[in-house]
Amino acid sequence: xxxxxxxxxxxxxxxxxxxxxxxxxxxxxxxxxxxxxxxxxxxxxxxxxxxxxxxxxxxxxxxxxxxxxxxxxxxxxxxxxxxxxxxxxxxxxxxxxxxxxxxxxxxxxxxxxxxxxxxxxxxxxxxxxxxxxxxxxxxxxxxxxxxxxxxxxxxxxxxxxxxxxxxxxxxxxxxxxxxxxxxxxxxxxxxxxxxxxxxxxxxxxxxxxxxxxxxxxxxxxxxxxxxxxxxxxxxxxxxxxxxxxxxxxxxxxxxxxxxxxxxxxxxxxxxxxxxxxxxxxxx
Ligand SMILES: NC(=O)c1ccc[n+]([C@@H]2O[C@H](COP(=O)([O-])OP(=O)(O)OC[C@H]3O[C@@H](n4cnc5c(N)ncnc54)[C@H](OP(=O)(O)O)[C@@H]3O)[C@@H](O)[C@H]2O)c1
Numbered sequence: 499x500x501x502x503x504x505x506x507x508x509x510x511x512x513x514x515x516x517x518x519x520x521x522x523x524x525x526x527x528x529x530x531x532x533x534x535x536x537x538x539x540x541x542x543x544x545x546x547x548x549x550x551x552x553x554x555x556x557x558x559x560x561x562x563x564x565x566x567x568x569x570x571x572x573x574x575x576x577x578x579x580x581x582x583x584x585x586x587x588x589x590x591x592x593x594x595x596x597x598x599x600x601x602x603x604x605x606x607x608x609x610x611x612x613x614x615x616x617x618x619x620x621x622x623x624x625x626x627x628x629x630x631x632x633x634x635x636x637x638x639x640x641x642x643x644x645x646x647x648x649x650x651x652x653x654x655x656x657x658x659x660x661x662x663x664x665x666x667x668x669x670x671x672x673x674x675x676x677x678x679x680x681x682x683x684x685x686x687x688x689x690x691x692x693x694x695x696x697x698x699x700x701x702x703x704x705x706x707x708x709x710x711x712x713x714x715x716x717x718x719x720x721x722x723x724x725x726x727x728x729x730x731x732x733x734x735x736x737x738x739x740x741x742x743x744x745x746x747x748x749x750x751x752x753x754x755x756x757x758x759x760x761x762x763x764x765x766x767x768x769x770x771x772x773x774x775x776x777x778x779x780x781x
Pocket of ligand 1: 517518519520521557558618648649671672698699700701702703704705706708731732748749750751752753755756757759760
């Protein structure tokens with residue numbers, strides 16, 4: 499069974515690899531407007547395969563039109579074993595709308611609480627203190643167990659943290675991978691210091707890192723040979739785990755075989771030298 503590690507300072511424990519459920523704009527369009535969710539059964543099977551491998555962190559969003567799919571996928575499993583994260587879109591950041599969005603997400607997910615409720619992007623129009631007042635109210639009602647943010651740079655993260663009165667920010671979610679390391683300059687040190695968990699989206703570069711260019715291929719092959727034949731995806735995901743104990747990659751789960759392969763990114767570690775070589779190969 500996959501190890502569980504602390505999720506920031508929240509007291510919750512999760513698998514270091516999570517699963518994402520964003521299936522691209524065409525899929526969202528079809529689900530929202532045509533009420534057609536293509537390959538629903540495969541996607542449900544992929545999430546279930548991940549849970550069976552011990553992965554308990556699942557990420558969705560009201561925007562993705564996949565909350566109902568997550569509901570179906572998690573039905574056979576123990577609720578308390580799972581850590582379900584969803585997100586609210588900025589056009590719903592007023593006090594009243596956020597409460598309504600949360601109720602809608604709870605219904606779609608078939609849950610009576612959300613483990614992690616995240617602000618999907620900062621809003622240019624709404625004062626963050628109004629939004630956070632609603633998030634704190636949802637915490638007090640027990641409808642959400644943790645407050646998260648996503649796509650907030652360092653200054654906006656600080657502002658969001660300061661606008662909370664009773665609770666704290668548990669996590670942030672950012673574009674982060676071995677080939678896209680911008681947040682290591684500022685946000686990662688801040689999160690480390692404040693014990694904020696980081697969910698890494700596009701951990702496989704939206705698929706690009708599984709078919710790397712020739713320079714990275716040489717390094718990946720070398721690392722693979724030293725670690726029992728690990729695949730490029732497993733190495734790209736293990737990079738997070740070898741380097742950080744508070745960063746949680748959430749590769750998309752839409753294919754059972756990929757999910758099983760990706761879960762083999764956990765439970766082993768690269769040396770510092772290998773980490774450096776891998777990073778340099780993607781510069
Ligand atoms: N907060 C935000 O603003 C934000 C933005 C974007 C995404 N996200 C979250 O992050 C999650 C991950 O992002 P993402 O899905 O766009 O990018 P990703 O996980 O970096 O890449 C997904 C792509 O990699 C492929 N893949 C996965 N495992 C593979 C393997 N072992 N071998 C070969 N190909 C593999 C997938 O194909 P298959 O589908 O066929 O497996 C898919 O094409 C999303 O699902 C979502 O939950 C958040």
